[in-house]
Each structure stands twice: as C-alpha cells, then as structure tokens.
Amino acid sequence: MTPPGLDTACRLADPDAAYRLLVEAHRGLSDEDSARLNTRLVLILANQVGDPGVLREALALARQAGSAPSVHPSR
Amino acid sequence: MSRRALYQFGYRRTRDQDSAEPARHRVAVVGAGPVGLALAVDLAQRGVEVVLLDDADRIGEGSRGLCYAKRTLEILDRLGVAQACLDKGVVWKLGKVFQGEDLIYAFDLLPEPGHCMPAFVNLQQYYLEHALVERVSALPGIDLRWRNRVTGLDNRPDGVVLEVETPDGPYALRADWVVAADGARSTLRDLAGLDFVGEVFEDRFLIADVTMEIDFPPERRFWFDPPFHAGRSALLHKQPDGMWRVDLQLGPQADPEAEKRPERVIPRIEAMIGHDRFSVDWVSVYSFQCRRIARFVHGRLIFAGDAAHQVSPFGARGANSGIQDAENLAWKLARVLEGTSPASLIDSYDRERSAAADENIGHSTRSTDFIAPRSAQEVRFRDAALALARSTEFGRRMVNSGRLSLPSVYDSPLSTPDAPDDDWQGGCPPGASLPDAPVRGPDGGATWLLRLVGGEETLITFGDPGFDPPDGVRVLRVGPDVVDREGLVATRLGARPGAAILVRPDQHVAARWMRPARDAVARASRRLRGHGEVA
Numbered sequence: 338m339t340p341p342g343l344d345t346a347c348r349l350a351d352p353d354a355a356y357r358l359l360v361e362a363h364r365g366l367s368d369e370d371s372a373r374l375n376t377r378l379v380l381i382l383a384n385q386v387g388d389p390g391v392l393r394e395a396l397a398l399a400r401q402a403g404s405a406p407s408v409h410p411s412r
Numbered sequence: 413m414s415r416r417a418l419y420q421f422g423y424r425r426t427r428d429q430d431s432a433e434p435a436r437h438r439v440a441v442v443g444a445g446p447v448g449l450a451l452a453v454d455l456a457q458r459g460v461e462v463v464l465l466d467d468a469d470r471i472g473e474g475s476r477g478l479c480y481a482k483r484t485l486e487i488l489d490r491l492g493v494a495q496a497c498l499d500k501g502v503v504w505k506l507g508k509v510f511q512g513e514d515l516i517y518a519f520d521l522l523p524e525p526g527h528c529m530p531a532f533v534n535l536q537q538y539y540l541e542h543a544l545v546e547r548v549s550a551l552p553g554i555d556l557r558w559r560n561r562v563t564g565l566d567n568r569p570d571g572v573v574l575e576v577e578t579p580d581g582p583y584a585l586r587a588d589w590v591v592a593a594d595g596a597r598s599t600l601r602d603l604a605g606l607d608f609v610g611e612v613f614e615d616r617f618l619i620a621d622v623t624m625e626i627d628f629p630p631e632r633r634f635w636f637d638p639p640f641h642a643g644r645s646a647l648l649h650k651q652p653d654g655m656w657r658v659d660l661q662l663g664p665q666a667d668p669e670a671e672k673r674p675e676r677v678i679p680r681i682e683a684m685i686g687h688d689r690f691s692v693d694w695v696s697v698y699s700f701q702c703r704r705i706a707r708f709v710h711g712r713l714i715f716a717g718d719a720a721h722q723v724s725p726f727g728a729r730g731a732n733s734g735i736q737d738a739e740n741l742a743w744k745l746a747r748v749l750e751g752t753s754p755a756s757l758i759d760s761y762d763r764e765r766s767a768a769a770d771e772n773i774g775h776s777t778r779s780t781d782f783i784a785p786r787s788a789q790e791v792r793f794r795d796a797a798l799a800l801a802r803s804t805e806f807g808r809r810m811v812n813s814g815r816l817s818l819p820s821v822y823d824s825p826l827s828t829p830d831a832p833d834d835d836w837q838g839g840c841p842p843g844a845s846l847p848d849a850p851v852r853g854p855d856g857g858a859t860w861l862l863r864l865v866g867g868e869e870t871l872i873t874f875g876d877p878g879f880d881p882p883d884g885v886r887v888l889r890v891g892p893d894v895v896d897r898e899g900l901v902a903t904r905l906g907a908r909p910g911a912a913i914l915v916r917p918d919q920h921v922a923a924r925w926m927r928p929a930r931d932a933v934a935r936a937s938r939r940l941r942g943h944g945e946v947a
Contacts, residue, residue, distance in 0.1 A: 345804035352809040353778045356797070360781050363789045371789040402799040402807075 343394035417470035418538050419545070423559040429583040434573055437463045438749050440587035442562050442574070442600055444468075446477060446537065447717030447734035448593035449544035453491045454742030456553040457867065460749055463585065464554055465576060467561035467599075471545070474694040475536040475621050477731030478649060478657055483819040483845055484732045485529040486862050486919070487739045488540075492550075494529065496543040501533035502650045506631040509813050513639055516801050517808045521816065526900045527848045528860040532816070534630075534651050536621070537731065565590070565603045567713045589745060591714045593734070598719035604710060610703025611777060613724065614664035615784040618671055618697055622656045622681055624690035634813035636798055640683040645783050645813075648684070655693065658684065659725070661784060668697040700724045702773045702780070708737075709762040716741060721769035723776035726783060726814035733772050736819060737765050743867065743917035747941060752884075757942030760826050768820035775815045782812035819845040825944070826916070828923035828936040836924070839906020846919045847904040852895035861901055864888055865915055869940070871933060872913045874902060882934035885914070916940050 349355045363371045383392055428435040439455060441448045444466035452462045480488070480497060488494040505521040521531035548554045563582070564575030572590040576583055592600035601608060628650065635646045647659035660680060662671055670676060677695050682688050704721035708714060717734030741761050747753035785791045800807030827842035840847060849861045871877070871887045881887045890896050890907075905913055905924075912928035913921055914936050923936035938944055 345806055347806040347809040349806070349809070352806065353775070353812055353815065356793070356810055356812070357778045357781060359793060360790055363787065363793075366789070368788050371787070375789075398800070398803070402796070402803060 343391050343398065345398070416473045418473055419471040419542050421469050421545070421558045423469055423579055424557070425578075425580055426555070426557060428585050429578065429580060431583070434584035434586040436571075437461070437585060437587045439463070439589050439591065439745060440465060440572070440574060440585065441591045441593055442466075443592065443594035443598075443717075443719070444541075444545070444556060444558075445593060445595060445717070445734075446540055446544065446731050447738050448591070449541060449548060450487070450491060450735045451591060451593060451716065451738035451742055452554050452556070453493075453544060453547050453551060454738060454867070455746060456548075456551045457491070458742060458746035459553070460746050461553045462555070463587065464548070464556045465560040465562060465574075466556070466558055467594075469558035471538045471541045473538065473621075474696065475538075475651055475655070475657055477537040477540070477728075478534050478651065479728035479732075479816070480533050480535060480540070481728060481732045481817040482527065482529045482531050483817075484735045485533060486845075486848065487735055489529065489863070490739075490867055490919075491544075491547065493540075493543040493547050496546075497533055497535050497540060498530075500539050500543075500652050501535035502630045502652055503530045503533055504630040504632065504650065505531040506629070507813075507816075508631055508633050509811060510633065510635040510638065511798050511801075512635075512637055514802075516636075516798060516811060526850055526898060528850075528862065529848065532728070534649055534657075536651055536655070539652070540731075562594075562599055562603070565600060565713070567604065567711055569711060572712050587712075588749065589712050589714065591716055591741065591745075592719045593716045593738070594719050596718040596722045598715070600713070601705060601715065601719055604713060606705045606710070606715075608703050608705055608722070610701055610722075610773065612701045613699060613780055613784060614786075615780075616662045616664065616666040616668060616671070616697055616699045618658070618660040618662055618666075618677065618680065618695065619725075620658045620677060620681065620695040621651065621693040622658050622685075622690050623654050623693055624656060624685060625654065626656070626685055628656075636794075636813075638684075641680070646684065647813075660684075662697065666697065671697045700780075702777050704766075704769050704773060707762055708765055708769075709758055714741065714745075714758065714761070716765075720765070721773065723772050724780045726779040727772075727775055727816055728814070729772040729776055729817045732817040733768060736768065737761075739918045740765050744942075753942040760824060760942065764820070764822040764824050764826075767823060771820055772817075779812050779814045783814075821845075822920060826922060826940045826942070828914075828932075828939055828944075830924065831926075831932075834924075834926040836906050836926070839924070840904065840913070840921050842921050842923055844921055846913075846915050846921055849900035849904055850897045851890075851901060852897055854893045858897065861894075862919060864894060865919055867917050867919075869917050869937065870915045871928075872901075872905070872915060873928070874907050874911045875909050877912055877928055877930075879930040879933075882930065882937050885933070885937050914940070 440463045452464045508518045561577045566573040630650045633648045644661035649657040716737040723729045797810040822843035853859045914923040922940040
C-alpha cells in the first residue's frame with residue numbers, strides 16, 4: 338500500500354501523542370542539550386528509515402519547508 | 413471578579429430555615445451553573461426531587477463556556493433545552509487555521525448528514541444557563557435556592573450535612589447525596605480538603621466579547637503569529653447578537669490588571685479587525701491549569717464539572733465534559749435513590765468520568781503545548797510542524813489549535829464485552845455513545861433515533877427478537893416499530909438483521925449481540941444497573 342519513497346501521509350495513529358512525547362523529552366533540557374538530543378534522534382531515525390533514497394527525499398522536504406516564513410519565537 | 417447581571421433572580425426564605433433539626437433531602441446539588449442545572453433537570457425528569465443551592469442570585473455577563481458540542485446538544489435535547497440553544501446559537505462546523513496571513517488548512521467537523529444536532533453551536537454561557545433555569549422552573553421537583561452559600565460540610569456515612577449562609581442568616585440541611593458542581597474554585601472541594609493537582613501554564617490570555625459589524629462567516633479562525641498580533645496566537649469565534657469571542661495570547665509576562673484596561677484592549681482589537689466600530693462587552697485576562705481531584709466520589713459527596721476537573725479552553729472541553737458528567741451521574745443516582753441499584757453503581761461514575769477527565773486533560777495539555785510553547789526548542793517543534801503542514805498531510809495532522817470535544821468511550825464494568833464469535837465490523841462498541849440517525853417512530857412521524865431512545869434503558873433490535881424483553885428494558889424494534897429512513901441506523905451500528913444493541917439510560921451502549929438471547933440480554937441489563945460482577 339505504501340508508495341515507494343517518502344510517505345508524507347500521516348502514519349501515526351495519534352499524532353498528538355507523538356508530538357507530546359517529543360516535547361516531554363526536551364522538558365528541562367538546555368538549548369544545547371536539546372540540540373544534541375535531536376541530533377542523536379535524527380541518526381537513530383535515519384537508521385530506522387534504512388533507505389538512503391528516502392532519507393534524501395526527507396532532507397529535501399525539510400529544506401524546502403524551512404524556506405516558508407517562520408514564526409517569531411514568542412520569547 | 414464581579415460581572416454585570418444579565419438575569420436577576422430573587423432570594424426566597426424556605427421552611428428549612430425555620431426547622432430545629434436540619435431538614436432532610438434526597439439530593440442537594442451545589443452550584444447552579446450549566447452542570448448543576450443540567451443535573452437537577454435530569455434528576456427531576458427521572459422523578460427525583462432536588463434542592464439546588466447557588467451563592468449568587470443572578471446570571472452574569474461574560475460568554476465563558478461558548479462552544480457546545482453535538483453530544484452535549486443531544487443531552488440538552490433530552491433535557492428539553494436544545495431547541496432554545498439552536499434557536500439562539502450560531503451553528504458552525506468549519507474551522508480554519510492560519511499562520512501569518514496564510515491559510516494552513518481548514519477542517520469540517522461534521523461532513524456527514526443524518527444527525528439531528530449540528531457539530532457545534534456557539535452560545536454565550538449565560539443563554540444556556542438561562543434556558544436551563546427556565547426549564548427548572550417549568551419542572552416539578554426542583555427547589556432552586558439563590559443566595560444560599562455553603563459554608564460548612566459534614567460528610568457522614570449515610571449522608572451529608574451542609575451549613576448554608578443566607579441573607580436571613582445560617583441554616584443547615586441534610587441530604588442523602590450531595591453533588592458539588594460549584595466550579596473550578598469549588599468551596600465544597602476546599603471544605604472536603606481535597607487536593608486539586610495538575611499542570612500549571614504560565615501564559616496569559618486576553619478574552620473579550622466584542623460586538624461589531626464584520627463580514628466574517630460563522631467559522632472558527634485560529635492564527636499562529638498573525639500580522640495583527642505578531643509572535644503569538646489569536647482566536648476569533650462568532651457568537652449570537654453580533655458578538656464575537658476574541659482570544660489573544662499575551663505571554664507569561666503580561667500584567668493581568670493592566671491588560672484589562674480599555675487603553676490596552678481597544679488597540680489590540682482594532683489591529684485585529686482593522687477598524688474601530690466595535691464595543692467591548694466583557695473582558696478578562698486568564699491563565700489556566702489542567703488538573704483534577706484524585707477521586708470524584710467521596711462517600712455521599714460527589715464532584716462534577718470544573719469542581720472535579722479543569723482544562724484549558726482550547727478544545728471546548730469544560731462545559732461539555734461537565735454536562736456529560738451530569739448525564740452520567742443522573743440516572744445512576746436516580747436508580748440508587750429508588751433502591752433498584754446498589755450504591756456501588758455510583759463508583760462507575762467515578763471510573764467512567766475520571767477516565768473522560770484524563771482524556772480531556774490529555775488533549776487540552778497537548779493543545780496548550782502547541783499553542784503556548786515553553787522553550788526555544790518547543791517553539792522550533794511548533795514552527796516545524798506549521799512549516800511542514802503547508803505541504804504534507806502528516807504536518808497538518810500535527811498542527812494543534814485545540815482538538816474539539818468528542819464523547820468518551822467508557823471502559824466500564826457496566827459494559828458487557830462483545831461475544832468472541834460475533835464478528836462486528838465497526839459500528840458502536842460497548843461504552844460508546846449511541847450515534848443518531850433519522851428514523852420514523854412507532855406513530856409514523858419522522859424523528860431521530862436518540863429522541864426515541866430518550867433517557868430509558870432500551871434494547872434496539874433489528875427485526876423481532878423473538879423473546880420478551882427482561883423487566884424494565886424497553887424494546888425498539890427496527891422494522892416492526894421504527895423505520896430506518898435512510899438505512900443509517902443499521903450502518904452506524906454496524907448491525908445486520910437479527911442483531912440487538914442494549915443502550916444505557918445515558919445513551920451509551922452497554923452490550924450488543926449479533927444473535928441475542930433473552931438470558932444474555934438479562935445478564936447485560938443487570939450488569940449495566942450495577943448488579944453484575946465488578947471488574
């Protein structure tokens with residue numbers, strides 16, 4: 338069913354719960370520690386993806402989405 | 413905070429105040445807000461006399477609880493006030509989420525026809541309260557006492573004694589059961605010494621009722637970082653009477669007193685709507701907490717609504733869940749008082765509504781995490797989801813501007829699990845609230861399934877079941893008695909001919925069978941009444 342390549346449909350049964358997991362993992366960390374945690378997480382997830390083609394597509398999407406106007410941090 | 417009175421009621425002295433001993437009542441409900449009023453009406457409709465105490469004598473301005481969800485409207489319909497809410501309220505189902513000036517996505521809450529009630533109605537809380545007060549005065553059996561402030565409580569094994577302060581001085585009354593529906597700052601909760609614990613959010617929000625002429629459709633609009641309120645969030649919702657609900661995030665440093673002053677409020681709203689032809693009817697600055705008490709039932713003292721659990725306003729889960737508490741409790745209390753169910757049935761209220769409160773607190777907390785991020789990293793996560801939402805479905809699903817209230821599916825000892833060899837495809841499992849559908853009733857008139865079911869324990873059968881129902885179970889036979897006008901009853905219940913669904917008096921499903929037998933129905937009926945094995 339899943340098309341080959343990057344799947345941008347929602348694959349999480351409960352996206353809010355997944356988002357909360359991420360937020361909770363960073364609670365209480367310094368900004369530097371948050372960046373380190375995220376970096377380790379990216380490597381873990383890249384390995385889980387396991388397909389360099391998919392990883393390349395994911396990187397392209399991340400770059401392209403980053404060119405949208407960003408929200409100013411509220412503090 | 414004192415609010416201007418919109419409806420004024422009178423204090424009246426009662427006989428209880430001249431009684432040497434505390435007068436005895438079956439149920440006293442404390443707090444005549446939406447939850448206490450709905451509970452009193454439900455109990456009275458079930459033949460239970462109620463004393464309803466409120467410390468004020470008026471309904472004040474301020475829209476407060478604004479969005480009433482479909483399930484709540486279905487309950488209000490059974491209580492006789494939904495039509496008043498629909499006549500006055502603004503029906504809406506479309507929500508739009510913006511980032512800056514761009515529409516990120518839109519959602520339609522009820523794309524499916526064939527429901528009596530709309531997805532949501534926006535209505536100032538004072539109109540709902542007023543409709544309920546009118547209903548209270550039209551019903552026998554409710555003794556509504558304004559300016560009766562509870563100051564003391566003695567929770568005994570066989571009832572609760574309340575000390576009550578009035579303009580004529582104090583008196584005491586005794587009730588077999590007391591329900592505290594006295595709101596987030598519950599006096600009864602304090603008197604009982606119960607901890608109200610959970611997560612505190614530091615962000616402050618400005619909330620205002622604004623009357624204006626503006627060419628906006630009746631839809632919920634939520635902005636992240638709008639041009640008129642840079643770096644923060646904003647919400648605009650239509651209310652009746654040309655009034656709009658404005659909700660603006662102010663940040664944790666905002667000074668609540670200063671932000672309420674017209675010279676601060678008016679420029680913010682001008683920036684939002686682009687002109688100055690409006691009036692501000694009510695304004696407040698709030699911060700919020702997501703918290704609950706550990707148990708909702710303490711012997712003969714029961715907590716409901718905000719007195720038991722409190723959530724952020726994102727998701728319309730306050731008044732909606734409180735009214736659902738009331739409907740869950742009313743039939744159980746009525747059965748226990750008439751002696752047809754054991755007092756332990758009330759424990760299922762604690763279990764079912766505690767789980768519902770946890771679900772609501774969970775949703776509310778997650779929405780708040782998204783709307784009011786607490787750290788630079790949380791801002792980055794939020795911005796990343798918004799950025800990805802422009803091009804991907806998974807990103808849109810992560811954007812959270814409030815997940816709007818849906819009824820809980822009860823994981824309950826009152827439910828009978830499906831038989832293992834019954835192969836249900838979807839439908840409505842035990843614990844879920846019964847979906848509505850258009851039908852023709854036994855009198856041939858077009859009506860709705862939920863209206864036919866009403867507040868009675870009902871066995872819905874598809875065709876004739878071939879047996880007489882157990883005592884006290886009313887049967888609605890789809891086919892012989894009820895015409896499934898569009899086939900939606902069968903579709904929504906996942907039912908084939910011969911199936912049967914047992915529905916509780918609060919319209920939640922207790923059990924279902926593809927091939928029902930009388931003794932299985934009788935067992936499930938005993939179980940839903942609290943006579944079954946307790947899980």
